[in-house]
Amino acid sequence: MPDPRPARRDRYLQRLGGAASILFGGPHATRNSDSEYRYRPQSDVVYLTGWEDPEVAVVFRPGSEHPYVLFVQAKDKEQEVWTGRREGVEGARGRYGADLAFPYSELGSRLPVLLQGYERLHHAYGEHPDHDRIVFKATANARTALRNGLCLPWKMEHSRVLLGELRLQKDEHELELLRRAAAITAEAHIAAMQAGKPGAYEYEVEATIEGLFRRRGGTGAGYTTIVGGGVNACVLHYVNNRDVLAPGTLCLVDAGAEVEWYTADVTRTWPVSGRFSGPQRDVYQLVLDAQIAAIACARAGRPWREMHDAAVRVLTTGMVELNLLDGDVDELIVEERYRKYYMHGTGHWLGLDVHDVGAYHIGLSSRPLAAGQVVTVEPGLYIAPDDHDAPEALRGIGVRIEDDVLVTEGDPDVLSRACPKTIADVETACARA
Numbered sequence: 001m002p003d004p005r006p007a008r009r010d011r012y013l014q015r016l017g018g019a020a021s022i023l024f025g026g027p028h029a030t031r032n033s034d035s036e037y038r039y040r041p042q043s044d045v046v047y048l049t050g051w052e053d054p055e056v057a058v059v060f061r062p063g064s065e066h067p068y069v070l071f072v073q074a075k076d077k078e079q080e081v082w083t084g085r086r087e088g089v090e091g092a093r094g095r096y097g098a099d100l101a102f103p104y105s106e107l108g109s110r111l112p113v114l115l116q117g118y119e120r121l122h123h124a125y126g127e128h129p130d131h132d133r134i135v136f137k138a139t140a141n142a143r144t145a146l147r148n149g150l151c152l153p154w155k156m157e158h159s160r161v162l163l164g165e166l167r168l169q170k171d172e173h174e175l176e177l178l179r180r181a182a183a184i185t186a187e188a189h190i191a192a193m194q195a196g197k198p199g200a201y202e203y204e205v206e207a208t209i210e211g212l213f214r215r216r217g218g219t220g221a222g223y224t225t226i227v228g229g230g231v232n233a234c235v236l237h238y239v240n241n242r243d244v245l246a247p248g249t250l251c252l253v254d255a256g257a258e259v260e261w262y263t264a265d266v267t268r269t270w271p272v273s274g275r276f277s278g279p280q281r282d283v284y285q286l287v288l289d290a291q292i293a294a295i296a297c298a299r300a301g302r303p304w305r306e307m308h309d310a311a312v313r314v315l316t317t318g319m320v321e322l323n324l325l326d327g328d329v330d331e332l333i334v335e336e337r338y339r340k341y342y343m344h345g346t347g348h349w350l351g352l353d354v355h356d357v358g359a360y361h362i363g364l365s366s367r368p369l370a371a372g373q374v375v376t377v378e379p380g381l382y383i384a385p386d387d388h389d390a391p392e393a394l395r396g397i398g399v400r401i402e403d404d405v406l407v408t409e410g411d412p413d414v415l416s417r418a419c420p421k422t423i424a425d426v427e428t429a430c431a432r433a
Contacts, residue, residue, distance in 0.1 A: 004173040006097065008166070009048055013062045015162055019120035022111070023048070023159060024131045025056035038220075043352035044124075044163050046261050049096055053086065055104045059114050066099035069114060074103040111138035112152065116145045121153035124160055160357055167351060168358035169372040174262060174351065175406065178374055179415055181218065181264035182404050184257040186419035188212040189268050192227075192255075193420075193429040198247035198272055202227040205253065206241045213257040222263025223354045226254035229272065233398025234382040236344060245272045250280055252398055256354065263354050265376050266416045267402035274430045276423060279393040283381055284423060286318035287399045290379040291421075294346050298375055298405045298412040305366035308346040311379040315342050323391050324383070341383060347376040350404055369407045374415070378402030 012021075026042040041052045049058055049070070059069040075088035092101035102110055115121065115138060123135050138152075145152045170178070188209040195208040205227045213220055228238040229245040233252035245251055249272050256264035269284065271277075276284060294311040316338045319325040324341055325332055332338060349356035351374060361367055369375075380400030383390050401421055406413040420429045 001173055001176070003050070004171050005048060005050055008171075009060075009068060012048060012163070012166060013060055013067055015166065016060060016062045016122065018062065018118070019122055019157070020062070020115055020118035020153065021058075021060040021122035021159055022135060023058040023060075024124070024128065025051070025054055027128065027130075028054040041261065043261065043357075044159065044167075047163070047167055047352060051087075051092075051096060057104065057107050059111070061114060061118070064117075068098055069100045069102075070096065070098040071102050071104045071107045071110075074105070108134055108137065111135075112141040112145070115139065115152055116148065116150040118153050119151050120155040120157060122157050122159040122162060124158060125156060126158075161359075164357035164359060167356065168349060169370065170351060170374055170406075171372075175372075175374075177259050177262040178264065178351070178404065178406075181222070181257045181259040181262055182266070182415040183418060184213060184216040184218050184259065185255065185264040185266045186416055187216065188255060188257065189253060189266060189419045190429050192251075192253050193268070193270050193426070194432060196229075196245055196251050196253075196270070196272055196430075197432055198245060200245050202229055202232070202241040202243050202245065202251075205245075205251070206255075209253070209255045216257070218257040218259050219261065220258055222256040222258035222265065226252065226267075228252040228398065231385045231396045231398070233269065233400075234384055234396065235398075236382070247273045248277065249273075250276075250284075250397060250399065252400055254400065254402065261352055263350070263352075264404055264416060265350055265354050265378075265402060266404060266419055267378055267380075267400045268419060268421065268426070269399045269401065270426050270430050274432065275427050279391075280397060280399075281423060282322060283383070283394060283397050284399050284401075286315065286322070287379055287381055287401050288421060288423075289318070290314035291377055291401045291403070294377045294379060295403065295405055295412050295414065298369065298377060298407055300371045300407055300409050301368050303366040303368055304360050307375070307377060311346045311377075312338060312342070315379060315381065319381075322394065324389075324394065341381050342379065343382070344378075344380070346379055350374045350376050371407055371409045373407045375405050375407065376402055377405055 055073045057071040070092040072092045089101045092098045196205045224239045227241045229251045230249035232238045252269045254267040290311040293314045294307040297306040349358045382398045383394045385396035404415040
């Protein structure tokens with residue numbers, strides 16, 4: 001498949017119109033002392049350039065002789081001994097197609113000249129103070145521009161707005177990567193169901209999952225893996241992953257493989273002892289019914305909000321039947337009393353970021369879905385162990401079921417369909433010798 005990035009840059013330059021744009025790579029974060037995390041490139045930079053190293057800035061100048069300019073780490077033999085080979089300025093021009101390329105150390109001095117003639121600038125202001133200082137200093141340095149009869153930007157727009165709209169519609173290259181990520185993720189979840197027997201530790205399940213991510217060619221986990229056994233499943237972002245899995249409990253696993261920086265996002269909940277108890281089965285089936293109803297709404301032209309509304313109605317009706325709530329379903333929904341047990345949204349955009357960019361509303365209205373968008377659908381129920389208003393048999397049960405869904409002109413395409421989720425299929429996957 002040909003490199004899609006030149007076409008993306010062309011679209012971006014066209015959509016910028018008369019505005020310039022600057023994108024920065026994220027900082028290379030220190031874990032502790034002088035130990036660094038493995039660098040994860042900034043998603044907008046990857047989307048438009050493919051550049052994966054730190055200390056990078058990209059300047060787009062529509063209508064100019066050199067519209068695509070990269071500032072990158074210069075070649076440095078001494079530093080490369082410590083941190084690895086660098087593409088350098090030559091690689092930025094040759095391999096990455098930059099019209100102009102300079103060392104990152106020259107960004108501050110060259111940026112005022114590159115921005116001459118542009119009244120508007122797209123920049124992700126407010127995210128990194130160092131980047132803001134570079135940009136604000138460059139736009140304030142108008143002396144040369146005024147002498148040349150040109151302007152410098154005096155209007156600033158957040159770069160994430162336009163790029164969010166472009167990244168929202170996935171091209172075939174992106175969809176292929178997301179399909180690969182979903183397939184690896186499904187395999188890893190099945191391996192987790194096999195590994196998560198009574199007496200195993202949550203971190204052992206995590207190791208099984210993330211080891212498979214790497215063995216199958218992924219770059220690792222797209223976000224911190226959640227393995228919540230028993231009551232830990234009721235903590236939405238539980239990431240300690242250090243408790244033992246007790247017999248008779250459920251285990252909630254939220255994990256997604258990242259492939260060439262595109263991530264899947266899948267959640268499954270399964271019985272540690274291999275079979276659901278009656279109360280566990282009731283809660284699980286209710287969440288599954290809500291997810292199926294929400295996925296049915298993931299169609300082109302339907303409002304984004306409709307998925308959530310469908311899940312909420314199914315869940316609220318079921319909460320009344322399970323004696324978690326009491327009252328008229330419509331009134332319970334209007335009063336949002338269901339939020340005691342279902343306190344999050346039903347999904348989000350998915351792509352280069354696990355919570356990918358793109359607006360969910362247009363003005364005050366929920367935006368209509370469009371073919372080529374990828375969403376997660378993830379209803380859940382979380383019944384705290386100390387909730388004395390809930391039936392005793394349901395206390396401490398946490399269930400979430402999440403899939404990755406491609407919106408098409410026809411039926412929704414569940415990219416993670418290979419991951420078991422019916423009660424029968426989950427129990428089969430959990431069967432152990």
